[in-house]
Amino acid sequence: SAVISQKPSRDICQRGTSLTIQCQVDSQVTMMFWYRQQPGQSLTLIATANQGSEATYESGFVIDKFPISRPNLTFSTLTVSNMSPEDSSIYLCSGGTGDSYEQYFGPGTRLTVT
Amino acid sequence: GQSLEQPSEVTAVEGAIVQINCTYQTSGFYGLSWYQQHDGGAPTFLSYNALDGLEETGRFSSFLSRSDSYGYLLLQELQMKDSASYFCAVKANQAGTALIFGKGTTLSVSS
Numbered sequence: 001s002a003v004i005s006q007k008p009s010r011d012i013c014q015r016g017t018s019l020t021i022q023c024q025v026d027s028q029v030t031m032m033f034w035y036r037q038q039p040g041q042s043l044t045l046i047a048t049a050n051q052g053s054e055a056t057y058e059s060g061f062v063i064d065k066f067p068i069s070r071p072n073l074t075f076s077t078l079t080v081s082n083m084s085p086e087d088s089s090i091y092l093c094s095g096g097t098g099d100s101y102e103q104y105f106g107p108g109t110r111l112t113v114t
Numbered sequence: 115g116q117s118l119e120q121p122s123e124v125t126a127v128e129g130a131i132v133q134i135n136c137t138y139q140t141s142g143f144y145g146l147s148w149y150q151q152h153d154g155g156a157p158t159f160l161s162y163n164a165l166d167g168l169e170e171t172g173r174f175s176s177f178l179s180r181s182d183s184y185g186y187l188l189l190q191e192l193q194m195k196d197s198a199s200y201f202c203a204v205k206a207n208q209a210g211t212a213l214i215f216g217k218g219t220t221l222s223v224s225s
Contacts, residue, residue, distance in 0.1 A: 101147050
């Protein structure tokens with residue numbers, strides 16, 4: 001298994017600003033993902049973080065708004081850029097190996113944009 | 115489109131058995147997973163079915179019927195700590211890509 005940490009755990013930000021969320025895995029994982037979850041709702045995949053190359057974004061998410069880095073196998077960042085209140089959500093990082101049917105999730109970053 | 119349907123809420127009492135169903139429509143299918151998420155916590159992996167049949171892990175079991183595009187999670191001997199949201203998730207691509215999650219089922223266990 002893998003233990004995933006995220007920081008910050010929560011933040012309150014002004015509209016128009018940007019926030020970078022960090023995700024650290026305690027062991028090497030093949031895949032890393034970023035999800036968004038509204039409280040009480042399902043998880044929506046934002047992108048797959050690829051080591052050393054550009055992330056693969058899902059429909060509705062773009063690199064200019066959610067730039068992602070993954071410089072090595074155990075670390076990734078997600079930036080939420082030019083924030084608006086609609087970006088208020090919980091952002092979750094996850095990692096997996098092999099077939100990735102079993103993913104390990106970080107505790108999430110609760111973002112509020114005012 | 116891709117969709118996973120599960121009941122939004124289920125209630126039960128301690129010691130009871132509850133079944134949470136999941137039907138899916140996805141472009142590909144390589145397995146069905148179940149995750150548990152307590153309020154304010156991270157989703158945690160419970161079980162996975164790639165083939166038809168029942169998988170048992172302690173008090174939790176998961177079933178899959180690929181011909182019916184259907185699966186369920188069975189929770190036995192319910193405890194208060196089982197109160198949480200339960201998500202089914204489909205692995206829709208073979209190449210190790212991410213999961214498609216259902217909307218989740220909130221289970222409330224009372225004494």
